[in-house]
Amino acid sequence: MSLAAQRRDWDELAQLDPYWAICTTPGKRFGAWDAREFFATGEREVAAMLSEAEALGAPVARAEALDFGCGLGRLTRALADRFDRCVGVDIAPRMVEGARELNGDRPECEFRVNSGADLTQFEDGRFDLVYSSIVLQHVPRRDWIEAYVREFVRVLRPGGAIVFTLPSHIPLVYRAQWRRRLYHALRRLGVPADTVYRRLRLQPIAMSFLPEPGVTGTLESAGGRLLRAHTWGASGIANAGVRSTRYFATR
Numbered sequence: 180m181s182l183a184a185q186r187r188d189w190d191e192l193a194q195l196d197p198y199w200a201i202c203t204t205p206g207k208r209f210g211a212w213d214a215r216e217f218f219a220t221g222e223r224e225v226a227a228m229l230s231e232a233e234a235l236g237a238p239v240a241r242a243e244a245l246d247f248g249c250g251l252g253r254l255t256r257a258l259a260d261r262f263d264r265c266v267g268v269d270i271a272p273r274m275v276e277g278a279r280e281l282n283g284d285r286p287e288c289e290f291r292v293n294s295g296a297d298l299t300q301f302e303d304g305r306f307d308l309v310y311s312s313i314v315l316q317h318v319p320r321r322d323w324i325e326a327y328v329r330e331f332v333r334v335l336r337p338g339g340a341i342v343f344t345l346p347s348h349i350p351l352v353y354r355a356q357w358r359r360r361l362y363h364a365l366r367r368l369g370v371p372a373d374t375v376y377r378r379l380r381l382q383p384i385a386m387s388f389l390p391e392p393g394v395t396g397t398l399e400s401a402g403g404r405l406l407r408a409h410t411w412g413a414s415g416i417a418n419a420g421v422r423s424t425r426y427f428a429t430r
Contacts, residue, residue, distance in 0.1 A: 180319045180385075182296060186270045188383040191372045193273035200384070201250040201313075209377065214281070218253055224312065225257035228342055235406040237340035237429045238307040245306045245334065247298075247327070247343075248314030252278035252288060258310065259287045266306075268293035296323040298330040305334050311343040316423075319385040325397045332401035332430055341403065341428040346388035347410055350420035359383050391424055403428045 192200035198212035202220060232238065241262045246255040249267025251274060258265040266289045269275050278290040293300065309331045318324050324345070331341045362381040366372060375381050395405055406427040412420075 182270070182294065182323075185319060185385075186272075186294060188385075189269070189271035190273045191376075191383065193271050193277060195372060195376045197251055197274065197277055200382075201253060203384075217251075218256060221253035221257040222260075225254055225261065225310075228310065228312075229261060231407075232308075232340045232342055232427055235340075235427055235429075237338060237406065237427075238336075239338035240307045240336070243306050244308040244310060245298075245301070247293075247309060247311040247331070248317075249278055249290060250274050252282045252290060254310065254312060255288050255290070256282055256285060258308070259285055262307065263287065264289070266291065266301075268298075270294060296326045298327075298334050301334045303333055304336045307336050307339045309335055309339070309341045309343075313344060315343055315345045315389075316387055317385050318387055321387065321389055321393075324387065324389055325393075328394065328397045329401040332398060332403040332428070335403075335430050337430055339429060340406075341398075341430075342426065344423055344425045345394060346386070346421055347391045347394075347424040348420070348422040349386060349388045353386065353421070356386060359385060394424070394426060398426070398428050403430050 196209060198217050199208045202217065244258045244262040244265045246258055246265060246267040249255045249269045252267055255265050255267035255278065264287050267278055268291050270293060272292050275290045275292050282288045315324050315327060335341055358381050362375055362383045365375045391408055391410065398405055406429055408424050408426050410422055410424040412422050
């Protein structure tokens with residue numbers, strides 16, 4: 180899968196059901212999210228994340244944060260309340276457009292399209308925090324995931340914090356991702372995206388994983404230092420056997 184195809188998928192989701200594409204909460208599909216409730220989840224998540232990170236000693240400063248995979252700015256907005264400035268990046272131009280519209284009242288938030296498997300638009304050591312929540316698991320190639328993790332370390336200021344989540348195991352039965360494959364097959368046949376998504380209830384979201392030793396090795400080879408890795412199993416029959424890990428790192 181190319182980055183252009185990945186961008187096309189998320190642009191379609193940004194048009195079809197952007198809030199659910201970011202927070203795939205049961206019962207919130209097909210436009211059921213309330214915007215105020217949606218952004219409130221970001222406030223709670225960021226507060227809890229920073230509390231845990233600071234207990235580990237990072238970040239030591241709060242000048243600028245990076246929200247990688249920002250979507251509509253759910254977390255960017257919350258981070259901007261706690262840092263002088265926050266930059267949100269996303270692969271989908273429509274998501275970035277939506278984030279700018281929804282956060283037009285927050286001049287300390289900036290939103291940019293990031294179209295490559297890198298962060299070369301940012302200089303070394305720029306950010307005090309690099310945060311990525313429920314994003315890397317939707318990157319369809321492991322080498323891209325590893326490239327992004329290395330870039331997280333590069334753009335981090337010494338004493339800063341990197342925090343991201345990524346599944347460390349997905350059962351074999353879920354790896355075929357037949358819904359995603361069928362979605363793409365029907366779209367190639369010319370079936371409208373709205374029909375495939377709403378009537379057939381298919382979606383193009385990829386699910387990837389990377390075992391914890393691979394993530395830790397990538398962080399350390401890039402010059403990062405792991406502070407904590409917390410792994411838990413997903414609840415519910417639909418996600419049985421999926422294990423996710425939240426990583427806290429610094430440099």
